[in-house]
Amino acid sequence: MMKPVKVIIADDHPLFRKGLVTTLQEFKNLNIVNEAGDGKELLTVLAKTPCDVILLDLKMPLLDGISAAPLILERFPKVKIIVLTMLDEEQFIMHLIKIGVHGYLLKNAEPEIVVHTIEEVMEHGTYFDQKTVQIMHKGLIKKQHGSVSLSSRVHFSERDMEVLNLLCKDFSTDEIAKKLCISPRTVEYYRTKLMEKTDSKNITGVVAYAFKHNLVEL
C-alpha cells in the first residue's frame, strides 16, 4: 500500500476548513497534516510541516492565495498546489495555471473529485477537472473567434485617431494637414504609420480596418 498523501489545507474560513478536514480524513490514502488561516501562516506552517499537497484558497487575509502561490513554488518546489476557491472566473484559472499551480477546483466540488484531483496530481503532476476545463475552454474559444480580442497589439495615439478619422471622411493629405495644423509631410508619416499598424497595403485597407473595428463614425 502507498504511503498516504500529506495534505495541508489553507482557508480563512474556520468552519469550512474543519468541514473539509473531517470529510477528507475519511479517505485512507490522505493524511491532513496541518491547516492555515491565511497565506502568511501557511508559509510558517510549511517551513515546519513537510507535505505533498496544499489545498489553497485564493481570497485570504494578510497574504492571499494568488500572492502566496509563487512564493510557495519558489521556496518549496516539491510541494504541489491545488487551488480550492469560490472564484470561477476564467482569468483567475488562467493566471494561476501560468504561475504554475498543479490543479484548480471550485469549493462546491464533490469530495470525491477533490480526492481524485489530489491522486492525479501526485501521480501525473497536474490535473484539472471537467468544470475547470470547461471554463478555460470557453475563454479560449471566445478569444479565437475574435469577439474578444485582448491580445491585439494595435495602439493608436490621439493623433493617429484624428488622421484616421479624416482619412475615412475622404480628406486629402493637404486638407488633413490644414485641418490639424500640421505639415503635409507629417500627415504622410501618419498615413504610413496607420498602414503599418493595420497591416494594410494602401489607405483603402486602413479605412476598411477602421470601419470594421468601429473606430470612426461618419
Next chain:
Amino acid sequence: MLLLVSFIILFLFLYQKKRLSQELKMQKVEAEYKDELIVATVDIQESERKRIALDLHDNIGSLLSVIRLKMYQLNKNTSNPALQESYRETTDMLDDMLETTRTFSRELMSPTLEDFGLAHALENLCTRIHADGIMHTSIQIVGTYRRQPLKTELNIFRIAQELLNNILKHANATEIKLLLVCSDRLELQIEDNGKGFIKNEKTPTSGLGLKSIETRLHLLKASLEYIPNLKKGTKVVIRVPLQE
C-alpha cells in the same frame, strides 16, 4: 469736500473689491467642499459594496460549502435510496444558491476588476450577459490596455454596468457591442440596436442611475456623448483622459 467724496468712493470701491474676492474665495471653498463630498460619498458607497460582497462571498458562500460537505457526510452514512435522492436534490439546490451568491457578490464587486483590471472585467461582464442568453453581447479591445488606478477603473466599470443595465431594462435591444479604444486616453463605446434613448424620459430608477453616471463622469473628468443612430439604437461614447 471733494477730498471726502473721493475718499468715500475709494473706500466703497475697495470694500466692494474685497467683498467680491471674499465671495469668490467662498465659492471656491464651497466647490472644493462639494467635490470632497462627492468623492467621500462614492468612496463610502464602494466600500459598503465591497463589504457586502465580501460577506456574501466569505460567509454565506463558505457556509453553503460547509453545508454541502455536511450533507455529503450524512449521505455517506445512509443506504436509504429515498434519502440519497433527496441528498442529490439538496446539493443541486445548494449549488444554485452558491451560483446566485457568486453572481450577487460579483455584481457588487468584481474580483476580476480588482485583480486583472478594467479590460478583463468588461470582457467578463459581456460574457455573462451573453451567456445568460438575454442579448448578443460582444466586446472588442483596440490597443493595449494599461492598468489604471483602481478608483479610475472602478468608476469606468460602474458607468458601463449602469449603461448596460439601462439597455437591458429599457432599450428593447437584441444586440450590444462594446468597444474599448486605448490610446493616450480611454474611449468606451457602447452600442445597442434598441429603440433609442429619449432624453426627457425619466423613470425613477434610471434617474438614480443617470445621477450616478454623472457623478462618476465628474470624478473622472470624462465626457459622455449620446449618438442616436439613424436606423435603430443608440451609441454612447465615453472619453476618459488618463493621468500620466
